[in-house]
Ligand code: ADP
């Protein structure tokens with residue numbers, strides 16, 4: 001198969017050009033400073049701090065500067081760039097060109113167009129918040145995330161990051177609650193720091209670094225699989241001879257065509273200011289990962305959207321397709337996102353940095369306790385933050401953390417917390433210890449305060465937490481607005497206790513111990529993949545919520561509503577609408593998968609098996625005519641026919657269960673989603689089982705779609 005490299009328009013950058021390349025397509029602070037009068041720049045800075053509106057004259061100066069900058073870079077259009085509840089980004093381009101009569105036109109960009117947009121947004125999911133006849137939705141400029149240029153074959157477009165809300169102010173997107181939650185955690189963390197004597201801190205920033213996993217496959221393989229096209233995952237496919245047993249893909253040397261993709265991806269990302277930093281091969285064949293440098297949660301979320309979009313775009317230029325689905329292939333590991341999260345003061349201090357003597361670091365210990373309490377109290381909410389129908393395939397399947405939320409602290413910190421709680425903790429290691437590698441030619445390495453635990457859903461990794469069960473397709477907004485808010489609530493609980501204290505520092509130590517004692521059931525340093533953990537977790541009373549439909553309930557629990565309302569992140573109405581959106585989304589996903597499966601079974605697999613059976617029958621006839629023995633051929637045909645009959649029966653069952661589920665459309669979103677989970681999805685699994693047996697019995701040339709083996713191992717031409 002020939003793999004044509006489509007078009008390589010990108011300039012290749014040498015090391016020394018990188019500083020010129022990085023963020024060259026971003027209207028960042030220094031660009032703004034250069035182009036705006038000092039007075040105006042100051043106002044922008046102020047407004048960014050206070051969240052106040054810019055006065056029209058000031059906003060117009062900014063709009064003009066932004067337009068000039070964009071035009072100099074070849075832009076023809078601008079768009080408000082927002083993140084509706086689809087989980088993707090949305091844009092609607094308007095041109096800068098305005099006709100002025102007499103066949104003439106000028107370019108214009110008004111401050112109103114910069115600050116506020118009104119896309120007709122009736123068709124985005126709103127969970128009943130907005131009926132289509134009152135479709136008013138507004139986008140509002142998010143000054144905390146810089147505007148950038150999107151440049152591709154479609155030209156150059158100025159993208160202005162915005163939040164998206166309804167006429168009545170309800171959030172219709174993923175960004176608004178994220179921004180609100182950043183305010184909440186900043187407010188509560190600052191309040192606690194003030195109590196503990198850190199008077200210079202005025203603001204605390206949630207920092208996030210999301211590692212993104214993905215698969216690359218050949219475009220021609222993708223194009224020949226309707227399941228991948230319609231659902232992002234394979235609905236049939238028998239087990240390849242080789243999966244990931246040998247662990248030979250993880251961190252393996254990167255094949256040149258893949259490295260070429262990664263290089264172009266990095267360059268495209270650097271241009272728009274995404275600090276793509278780490279790239280490597282992942283566990284499954286054809287699976288890879290990209291990690292950026294961390295940033296404020298809001299920018300990290302915008303950047304992760306850009307990363308996902310750019311991955312897809314650049315892949316096609318290399319004759320490849322990027323799959324972001326959580327489980328594109330059964331039998332091999334799927335993809336996730338590791339959401340690294342911490343809190344940083346405006347004075348530059350990481351509040352989750354243990355320092356060299358963590359046992360004396362009161363601020364660290366009380367913030368650590370706050371996180372432990374938050375995750376235990378709101379485990380069900382953390383679970384829904386990581387729930388998608390795609391992720392249901394991964395969690396608990398021995399490749400990703402189980403559906404049980406727990407925290408990995410590591411031996412040293414667990415020991416310190418246990419000490420504080422007055423329990424006997426054996427602190428086996430301390431920070432000053434050195435790691436000795438056992439050979440005199442290697443110098444000892446300083447020991448981290450925690451080891452790694454790759455099986456934990458929420459692991460402390462030295463100076464941050466890594467939420468390791470976030471779905472690879474999802475916006476990271478939900479993971480972070482959840483984390484920010486549950487921690488804000490916990491910090492507020494702590495401040496209320498310490499506010500009245502005569503010696504808050506002393507009491508904070510004791511309180512950290514008390515909190516640990518009350519919530520230590522959520523701490524688990526062992527192997528989360530082990531079967532015993534499921535039983536142990538049950539004994540500890542930790543929830544084990546295996547699927548998205550059940551996980552959704554946490555969104556509308558009384559405890560959730562009270563917390564989100566208190567922290568001003570969501571109103572009850574907004575939460576109810578999000579609950580509807582999750583359940584509707586679940587039913588829609590399974591419905592589309594079922595339809596794609598029926599389509600593939602009826603129009604590809606059945607005709608292929610018919611052809612192959614006819615071929616076998618013809619062969620048997622010819623052999624018999626020639627007087628040859630046909631025992632083997634006849635046995636093959638009989639076995640195949642048996643499975644084929646079964647396949648047909650199971651296909652009918654799937655069609656019936658889909659029809660029955662669709663009849664429940666007006667019985668409420670929960671009833672509908674449950675029907676799709678328990679009946680339709682179950683029928684899909686049964687059909688797949690027989691389909692995969694057929695695949696293993698039909699000659700390769702007759703099978704209508706490429707096999708797992710072909711897709712996963714024939715990604716590049718050369719074997720090295
Ligand atoms: P490792 O590769 O050892 O897991 P890294 O330090 O490279 O650890 O971090 C992995 C991810 O975590 C990166 O995206 C990184 O930017 C991010 N990260 C590092 N420090 C923080 C922090 N304080 N807050 C949020 N994310 C962080």
Ligand code: MG
Pocket residue numbers: 211338
């Ligand atoms: Mg990681």
